[in-house]
Amino acid sequence: MVHSRLFMSSSARTVTDDMNVTxxxxxxxxxxxxxxxxxxxNFLRRRRARSRSVSEAVRESAVDLSIRVRSKLDITVTALWPIAQPFTVRPLMVILLLLRALVEISLWILNWKFPAWxxxxxxxxxxxxxxxQIDLRLQQACFWPWQYFMARKKAWTNMSITRAQYISFYNSMWLVANDIIIGIALGSFLISNKDYMGEVLQRYVKDYTIDSISAVLDWLTSKNEYPAGLKLNPELNPFLGQLFKWLIEIWAALNLRNVLDFIISLQPIVPMVINMIGFSGVFxxxxxxxLISDLLAFTTLHIYWFYMVAARIFHWQLTILYSLFNLFRGKKRNTLRHRIDSCDYDLDQLLLGTILFTLLTFLFPTIVVYYLTFALTVYPEV
Structure with missing residues (x-):
């Protein structure tokens, strides 16, 4: 027992010593x-008390100078603004008013419609x-100021409209900025390669809009073979072929001696046109x-004319065939009520209708071939 007490007292003493040390x-x-x-x-106090460096002194003096200059400018502008306002704001307002009037006149001219005929x-x-494109840009120029003020106006009572105007304005500005950036890049490319682009344009225009169409017409009017296995009318087919060839020659030569003279005369003009298209990239x-689309449309204008002529002939013949078919059925179209009514025809009318229907039926395949030729040329997706 004594030994155990001594052991416990020594362990307790050890714990107490450890606590004191801790x-x-x-x-x-x-x-x-x-x-x-x-x-x-103490170190921070001594550091703050040290003298400023040269850079800190220069910076503080520059800040003080800018504050003083700004305050003096504010005072000067405040004093001179009432005097200069009639000479600056009013002329600017007049210029903006004239520009807006010019834009409105341009929009009215662009939206003016031709007569129905x-x-x-x-x-x-x-x-x-x-x-x-010009009409769209002018409309945007007229709409942007109003849209900007609507975006700047904090209509807290209607946050949805305010946010929509804000998003719409900056989205349109972002699109126009990207359009201008890409246009400048495209314009610089066209200006740098105007001679090469002019040669390529002339070559492809001659190959695809003159030579290819002439080859197709020669194939359709050939006498030794039937195009695509079709036996076209021997009288109508040469007439239509010669008609379209004559139009091609007029378009290609333009009262010059031959196509070569026409191409040579266009050589100095095409690079200038491409150069103008390149400069338009700033817009x-x-x-x-x-402009490129309009240039291509102009160079292929004769093909569109061919299509219009063929389509008009096709439409007329199809309408006549439909009317004669109604004649065989004993019906006719009532133009007043826009419907098909019954009708009694005489024997002479039926005989004449039969003769005309037979003639137009045999001529119809030739008309369809020429119509499809130019329809697939103008509208390839058809």
Whole structure:
């Protein structure tokens, strides 16, 4: 028992000594921390008290100078603004008003429609792709100021409209900025390669819009073989072929001696046109592409004319065949009520209708061949 008590007292004494050592270490750490903080404060005080460097002095003097200059400018502008306002704001407002009037007049001209018997009554802007692009840009120029003020207006009562105007305005500005950037790149490419692009354009225009069409017409009017296995009318086929060839010769030569003279006369003009298209890239890539589209449309205008002639003949013949078919059925079209009514025809009328129907039926395949030839040329997706 005595031995166990001695053992327990020694272990308790050891625990007590360990606790004292731990407390002393904690106190020492706290005192060391306080001493470090005190030293750091003294060091910071001495660092703040040191003299400023040259760079700090220059920076502070520059900031003070800018503040003084800004304050003096504010005072000067505030004093001179009432005097200069009539000479600056009012002329600017007059210029903006004149520009807006010019834009409105341009929009009115672009949206003016021809009579019904001229170009089917379409608007001027719809004749060319460039006209449509100019109309779009002018409408945007008129709409952007109002859209900007609507975006800047903080209508907290209707946040959905405010956000929509904000997103729409900056989205359109972003699209126009990208369009201008791409247009400048495209324009620089066209300007740098205008001679090569002019040669390529002339070569392809001659090959695909003159020589190829002439070869197709020669194939259709050949006497030794039947095109695509079709036996075309021997009288109507040469007539239509010669008609379209004559139009091609007029378009290619333009009252010159031959096609070569026409191509030579265009050589100095085509690079200039491509150069103008390149400079239009500052208004956006869409403007350059619109001009390119109009240029290609102009060079293939004769093919569109061929299509219109063939389509008109095809439409007339199809309408006549439909009317004669109604004659065999004993019916006719009532143009007042827009319906098909019954009708009693005389024997002479039936005989004449039979003769005309027979003639047009045998001529119809030849008309269809020429119509499909130019329809597939103008509208390949058909």
């Amino acid at each position: 407390l002393q270490q904690i106190n020492s750490s706290f005192e060391m921390e306080q001493a470090v903080h005190a030293k750091a404060k 001229v170009f089917n009554g379409i608007a001027i802007k719809d004749i060319t792709t460039t006209g449509q 956006g890539a869409t403007m350059s592409l619109s």
